[in-house]
Amino acid sequence: DTAVSQTPKYLVTQMGNDKSIKCEQNLGHDTMYWYKQDSKKFLKIMFSYNNKELIINETVPNRFSPKSPDKAHLNLHINSLELGDSAVYFCASSQARLANTGELFFGEGSRLTVL
Amino acid sequence: KNEVEQSPQNLTAQEGEFITINCSYSVGISALHWLQQHPGGGIVSLFMLSSGKKKHGRLIATINIQEKHSSLHITASHPRDSAVYICAVKLGSNYKLTFGKGTLLTVNP
Numbered sequence A: 001d002t003a004v005s006q007t008p009k010y011l012v013t014q015m016g017n018d019k020s021i022k023c024e025q026n027l028g029h030d031t032m033y034w035y036k037q038d039s040k041k042f043l044k045i046m047f048s049y050n051n052k053e054l055i056i057n058e059t060v061p062n063r064f065s066p067k068s069p070d071k072a073h074l075n076l077h078i079n080s081l082e083l084g085d086s087a088v089y090f091c092a093s094s095q096a097r098l099a100n101t102g103e104l105f106f107g108e109g110s111r112l113t114v115l
Numbered sequence B: 001k002n003e004v005e006q007s008p009q010n011l012t013a014q015e016g017e018f019i020t021i022n023c024s025y026s027v028g029i030s031a032l033h034w035l036q037q038h039p040g041g042g043i044v045s046l047f048m049l050s051s052g053k054k055k056h057g058r059l060i061a062t063i064n065i066q067e068k069h070s071s072l073h074i075t076a077s078h079p080r081d082s083a084v085y086i087c088a089v090k091l092g093s094n095y096k097l098t099f100g101k102g103t104l105l106t107v108n109p
Helices: none
Strands: A004-007 A010-013 A019-025 A031-037 A043-050 A053-057 A064-070 A073-078 A087-094 A110-114 B004-007 B010-014 B019-025 B029-037 B043-049 B052-056 B059-064 B069-074 B083-091 B097-099 B103-108
Touching: A004 A087, A010 A019, A019 A031, A019 A087, A019 A110, A031 A073, A043 A064, A043 A073, A043 B097, A073 A087, B004 B083, B010 B019, B019 B029, B019 B083, B019 B103, B029 B069, B043 B052, B043 B059, B043 B069, B069 B083
Parallel strands: A010 A110, B010 B103
Antiparallel strands: A004 A019, A019 A073, A031 A043, A031 A087, A043 A053, A064 A073, A087 A110, B004 B019, B019 B069, B029 B043, B029 B083, B052 B059, B059 B069, B083 B097, B083 B103
16 A cells, blocks of 8 residues: 555646646645655755644745645645646655654655646 | 755765765754655655664664764665665754755666
């Protein structure tokens, strides 16, 4: 059983479209995250939810909207996609609230390509 | 200057060599993570530490809080260790993890 699973793994779409990436964890963790990895492989936090409550919201365009229907799921919806949104998006989870005391478990990543 | 600096950026070694990857950060932290990203893209957590030293198999991670420095060591390196190794810290009162840019390790047979 995959601990943190993301779908889709690959997503190719046109500029201006709206797309979603889904994430589910079966570890019973309270905290989930979305990270963006750019073309230079640099990881940056986007959002974090703890028990369905948004606790980290970095400087991300409001075209990006996370949604957590329950603590096992954290989905990422992106409106009006732009070329610069092309990246690999990683979902992660941890038991600790702020990732400073708990090990992180990552999904396999979702590679988004905007044409 | 990044708040989290890793060195070297790229490292090529021969199988069997002892590897050291370094991570320095600018302010006090409460925890430091070492992550491994394989060529296929998946990220795996190797260690989380706030003091001292941890060992898992051939991997050893150390941290010196006073010097604001951590090292990841790989003993008897193997081609399957080839990956990007990423250091991540929670800096001071900042509540999020800040990542280093990673060290690309290539171990040749």
